[in-house]
Amino acid sequence: MSPLGKRIFQFELRAQLRSPGLWAALLVVAALLLFNSVDSWESAPAQLLIKLVGGVTSFVFLLSAFVTLNGLSREEREGFSDVFYALPPTNAAIYGGKLAAAAVSLSGFLLLVLSAALLVGPSQGEFGLQYWTVSGLLLLETALAVAAGMAVAALLTALVTQHRSRYVLALLWLVGVTLLVGLGFASGRYEWLSFSPLNMGEDPYFFSLIFGFFPGSAGIARHMLVQVFLVVLLFLVGRHRFLCRRENVDQRLRRLIASALVLLVASFAWQYAAWGQYRATVAAQVNYHADARFSKADSNARADWQSLSGEGDLRYGVGVAQNFHVARYHINLRLAHPQNGLQAEVIMLIEEPTQSSLFFTLHRTLAIDGVAWQPTLGESLNAAAQSANPSWQPIAWQRAGDYLRVDLPPNAVVSPEESLLLRITYAGPTNDAWLGWWGNNPVQFVTKQGAYLQAQLGWYPLPGGWRLGAAAGVMVNGVYKAGMPPPQPLRLTSPETGYRQSEFHLQVRTRPEWQVIANLPATGTIVWDTCPSVPSFTSS
Amino acid sequence: MHGALRHKGRRKDRLALTAAFKCIFLLCLASLRAGRRREGLKQREAAALAFSIQITDLTKQYRKGPPALNKVNLNIQSGMFGLLGPNGAGKTTLMRILATLLQPLSGEVYVGGVNLADNPGAVRAILGYLPQDFNTYRRLTVRQVLDYVALLKGLDAAAARRQKVELVLAQVHLKEKRHTQVAHLSGGMRQRLGIGQALLGDPQLLIVDEPTAGLDPEERIRFRNLLVEISKGKVVLLSTHIVGDVESCCSRLAVLNQGNVCFTGSPAELAAKARGQVWEIAAAEEQHTTLPASARVIATRRIGDTVHRRILSPMRPLPAALPVEPTLEEGYLQVVKAGATP
Known part of the structure; x- marks a missing residue:
């Protein structure tokens, strides 16, 4: 930097540090981090950190643009620009100094992210490689968001003469990018995400980092490349426009712009090709259930939260007492039915049901057909026999979102030594379900390759109230990658849920060529029974 | 002893000689620098002029x-x-x-x-x-x-x-x-x-x-x-x-x-542009005077009951009007009005 550039840098840095705007921006980001942490504190450290930082990227982008605009348009705002630009410093010194000062003052965002990383992991005893990889990537993500905000600010400064309009346009830029990302999600065009500042809290990247799904670290790297070239291009175009207004533009700058444009197109094409391959194979949905509708799912989900006045906070599903133990599950599962994505009959051997209300967690998109019970009277569970047993008695149940309350009749509450059988039949979509304004079901788990029964879906009734997709205890899953070896039921590492382990008998009926992968607890017996053809399945 | 004294004397001579050379050298340097400074000053003055x-x-x-x-x-x-x-x-x-x-x-x-x-x-x-x-x-x-x-x-x-x-x-x-x-x-x-x-x-x-x-x-x-x-x-x-x-x-x-x-020139030259076109009329306040369309009142000042008007006009606007020496402002107005070229 030239000596005059250094003086401008020092002056600007002092002005930025004195500006209430910068401190307000840092405060907003710190508050968002804090808010996200309160919201997701029960998540595992790496996931928590992604949620903390991923959620603030857009704000970091916008606030960086605002802080940079504040510095770049200081003289215009103060009515000093004519005198300032007639002073000896060159444009390079002026804008170099101002942008450098903005970069230094915006590094406060990076410090906040670093502090979060140093606080979250170590405080929960997490020192694994995955955690620190995630932390490093999140720092890079924040730096890219800052750079993108600065680039947009520089471009707008060069293009727009009215300095107040620049702030509005920066905001509109963010709105536009957010819309593009939304459209990308809605249409499955995940490559469009590359034009937005990287947000690792977004589904494909979040699942990549935590579970190793596609696009993996390569996809994240490709996104970062697109962003880097986009940022460089915005800066160069801004410089070009600025020089067009004040000085002559040399051919070198034009060549640089052309190079950046070529690199941007190439990096985006790379990302596009990768996602295209993914769409054609891994994520390709099975056509015949794509338009399935589930009226029961709607009616099930319509119950009022308040009507389920159980213990704990049902709105978040955490802390509801698990007042019974499921000793054994017998799950009869059918996947990719022509109408319903998933149909299941689950018979549970429930021990110690000391209270009349039993709480379960079952994903909201899975609509319940019915709940019935019968006493075991000391007999062993034989699901095939029990399924046809006419002594099943329907019982009352209520649904609220992911939570199910089953109200046992008075004579069903037995002593701690005894047990009962509970049968729940349900069906639901297996892909991309709309979850209201909170977003879509993140994983299309029935694809051309196979079915992935993961804990986020709560595809079988979990005893007690759990926050699906967030709680460390039920979130832990296996890894599903394209080109994986034949179906393997994956075992969980032991979650700290306070569960006693259950025994599982799982019968999966599906297409023979599919891979079917499921999350199930570490202990228990799994009978893996993939049928050669899809049989008809009837639930009572 | 004698040799040592003689050696000491030679050393003194050498030191004196060196000091003299040093003085001459420094004087030359100072005069050279002063010359250059004077030259620089002259150049700067010339440049400034x-x-x-x-x-x-x-x-x-x-x-x-x-x-x-x-x-x-x-x-x-x-x-x-x-x-x-x-x-x-x-x-x-x-x-x-x-x-x-x-x-x-x-x-x-x-x-x-x-x-x-x-x-x-x-x-x-x-x-x-x-x-x-x-x-x-x-x-x-x-x-x-x-x-x-x-x-x-x-x-x-x-x-x-x-x-x-x-x-x-x-x-x-x-x-x-x-x-x-x-x-x-x-x-x-x-x-x-x-x-x-x-x-x-x-x-x-x-x-x-x-x-x-x-x-x-x-x-x-x-x-x-x-x-x-x-x-x-x-x-x-x-x-x-x-x-x-x-x-x-x-x-x-x-x-x-x-x-x-x-126009380019001195203030006097600009003022002169209106020479012969500036007139003054003194009239009682209540006396109504109608000026020709080409005439323009530039200034009005009151002295007692009389109002003195300065008028810019290519010809005598009224029989009572007297020619006066133009000011710079009148010259400027004349130049702007006439769209005169230098």
Whole structure:
């Protein structure tokens, strides 16, 4: 930097540090981090950190643009620009100094992210490689968001003469990018995400980092490349426009712009090709259930939260007492039915049901057909026999979102030594379900390759109230990658849920060529029974 | 013993000889340096004397409307040069081009022999500029603003910078306000601050656009004197609506109208443009006088019950009208009205 550039840098840095705007921006980001942490504190450290930082990227982008605009348009705002630009410093010194000062003052965002990383992991005893990889990537993500905000600010400064309009346009830029990302999600065009500042809290990247799904670290790297070239291009175009207004533009700058444009197109094409391959194979949905509708799912989900006045906070599903133990599950599962994505009959051997209300967690998109019970009277569970047993008695149940309350009749509450059988039949979509304004079901788990029964879906009734997709205890899953070896039921590492382990008998009926992968607890017996053809399945 | 004494004596001689050589060498060096300094001074003085601005066929056109400057040719020598013209004449455009803030459509400008288009940086290094509506960082104090501008003008040494800032503060009478925030200055004080920042760095070219607007009469006179004082060996380009400012300060001036130079010359020459066309009529207040369409009342003053009117007219407007010696303002009005060419 030239000596005059250094003086401008020092002056600007002092002005930025004195500006209430910068401190307000840092405060907003710190508050968002804090808010996200309160919201997701029960998540595992790496996931928590992604949620903390991923959620603030857009704000970091916008606030960086605002802080940079504040510095770049200081003289215009103060009515000093004519005198300032007639002073000896060159444009390079002026804008170099101002942008450098903005970069230094915006590094406060990076410090906040670093502090979060140093606080979250170590405080929960997490020192694994995955955690620190995630932390490093999140720092890079924040730096890219800052750079993108600065680039947009520089471009707008060069293009727009009215300095107040620049702030509005920066905001509109963010709105536009957010819309593009939304459209990308809605249409499955995940490559469009590359034009937005990287947000690792977004589904494909979040699942990549935590579970190793596609696009993996390569996809994240490709996104970062697109962003880097986009940022460089915005800066160069801004410089070009600025020089067009004040000085002559040399051919070198034009060549640089052309190079950046070529690199941007190439990096985006790379990302596009990768996602295209993914769409054609891994994520390709099975056509015949794509338009399935589930009226029961709607009616099930319509119950009022308040009507389920159980213990704990049902709105978040955490802390509801698990007042019974499921000793054994017998799950009869059918996947990719022509109408319903998933149909299941689950018979549970429930021990110690000391209270009349039993709480379960079952994903909201899975609509319940019915709940019935019968006493075991000391007999062993034989699901095939029990399924046809006419002594099943329907019982009352209520649904609220992911939570199910089953109200046992008075004579069903037995002593701690005894047990009962509970049968729940349900069906639901297996892909991309709309979850209201909170977003879509993140994983299309029935694809051309196979079915992935993961804990986020709560595809079988979990005893007690759990926050699906967030709680460390039920979130832990296996890894599903394209080109994986034949179906393997994956075992969980032991979650700290306070569960006693259950025994599982799982019968999966599906297409023979599919891979079917499921999350199930570490202990228990799994009978893996993939049928050669899809049989008809009837639930009572 | 004897040998030792003789050896000591020789050593003394050698030392004396060396000292003498050293003295001669230092004297020569000092005289050489003094010569060079004198030469440098002479060169600088000569350069200062020769410092001028040549403007050739300068044209500037904005996207909409007629040309703001239309093939303007001016030769501005060191000293104070006034720019007069009605609103929209192109004065500010010309000044902004000279201040490297605008690019002309065509034409050439040489400032002190430097082509403005090729080397705007060199021009900025010798420039002091005060725009029409001066404002600056509101939250900074007067001294902080001047200090920052001085830094950007290359006054690196803290002591020298402080000294220069203090000098300028004294020149523009803002010493007592040095610790006041700009936001708390009155319009006139802010204008003085603008003048102060333009004076920093001893600019060879000082461009001042409407500098006395907003100043009280005392400050205006003081400022005129200051401009005259600093204009020795420099070009001070003064644009103003106040003809009195130009009259009292500038040895030469130009009149711009609709992007064209209507006149260049001295104030006396401009005033002479209206010679034979300025008339005075003295009449009682209640006496109604009808003037011909070509006549225009320029000034009216009352003495007792009589009203004296100065009228600009190519011919005697009334039989009672007497020819009078024109003022600069009347010359200016005549030139603008006639669209005269130099």
